[in-house]
Amino acid sequence: MIENILQLARETAILAAKAAGKIAKERFGTTMTIDEKGLYGDLVTEVDHLAENVIIHEIRRHFPDHQIDSEECGRDDQESDWLWLVDPLDGTNNYAIALPVFSVSISLAYQGKLVLAVVYEPMVDRLFVAEHGKGTTCNGERIQVTKKTEIRRSTIGWIQGHNVQNQEPAVHLRNHIDISCKRMLRLWAPTLLWCMVAKGDMDGIVLYRSAGADLYSGILMVQEAGGVVVDFEGIPYAGMLDEPYLIACHPEQQESFIQLVKDGLGNEGNV
Known part of the structure; x- marks a missing residue:
């Protein structure tokens, strides 16, 4: 049925x-x-x-x-x-x-x-x-997710909610990502970033408090392409969230992405 x-x-x-x-x-x-x-x-x-x-x-x-x-x-x-x-x-x-x-x-x-x-x-x-x-x-x-050996060689998508604007923790984090990887993309079209990760054209995503209908199609795209979707502490995505803070990447890069986020936020990764 x-x-x-x-x-x-x-x-x-x-x-x-x-x-x-x-x-x-x-x-x-x-x-x-x-x-x-x-x-x-x-x-x-x-x-x-x-x-x-x-x-x-x-x-x-x-x-x-x-x-x-x-x-x-x-x-x-x-x-x-x-x-x-x-x-x-x-x-x-x-x-x-x-x-x-x-x-x-x-x-x-x-x-x-x-x-x-x-x-x-x-x-x-x-x-x-x-x-x-x-x-x-x-x-x-x-299609399948792929991985680079090092963060500095990676292309990483940045997604943030409209109401985040230039809040200090978000600014610090995205600036840190921008200088730590090969390229940071802000497309203002989140589903395409998720699909690029699923297709192996991009290495990962850092999402800062961005909810909405577009989020959930992207999560499944990456998961079913062999990627992981976790929060900033490494806890796997398990259900719909009002204020999501997420990382999406190849499983073997999960710890590197978590550390990248914690380094960018300071205070042990608190938001």
Whole structure:
């Protein structure tokens, strides 16, 4: 029964992500309505809403009893063991300035456990899919995390929540990472950083208090590609978090990443 649901969920998520991505690609670089969201410079465009409507409609068509938590609409009142997490346009700030670095993110949890993730990058027609216990693929090909021998040769993604801004511990940590590794990336499109780690194009991620629907697709992508996702103390990710502080990397680099974070924060890694 559950296996049948997951099979249909996979097909539905892929179809919905591609439909939403088609809208985003067609409207990319055109004049559109752009509004500020929150107090810290986050944006929402009309394309966010259009893409979200398509995704929610597709999920509802096949799974009317499932709960949905979407970036713009929030969480609905449905009670269910199944929870869909939707970010219809991850990278809206990039999209708004016609920077083609964005994706569509859809994931599914069952009884609080991540079981499916789909991330679609419409500008390059790249589809990432992760299923619990079945690995991660990019356009149908299996992908795996990789590792460098030393942090100083690594490329590391930095993700922080919009409300973090320039808080002192975050500034110290990201500056330390920037000078300690080969390259630090801040894409403002978190799902793409997670997928780059899963694909072996990047060595790890340090995430500083950044929650949201996009987080959970990324976590499953890395885990199913053979990576580890732990907090700054090395405790494995075990469930949804209100204020996550996470590291994602190859298992053999976990201790090096934890030490990198502790050195950057000082005070034995406290935040």
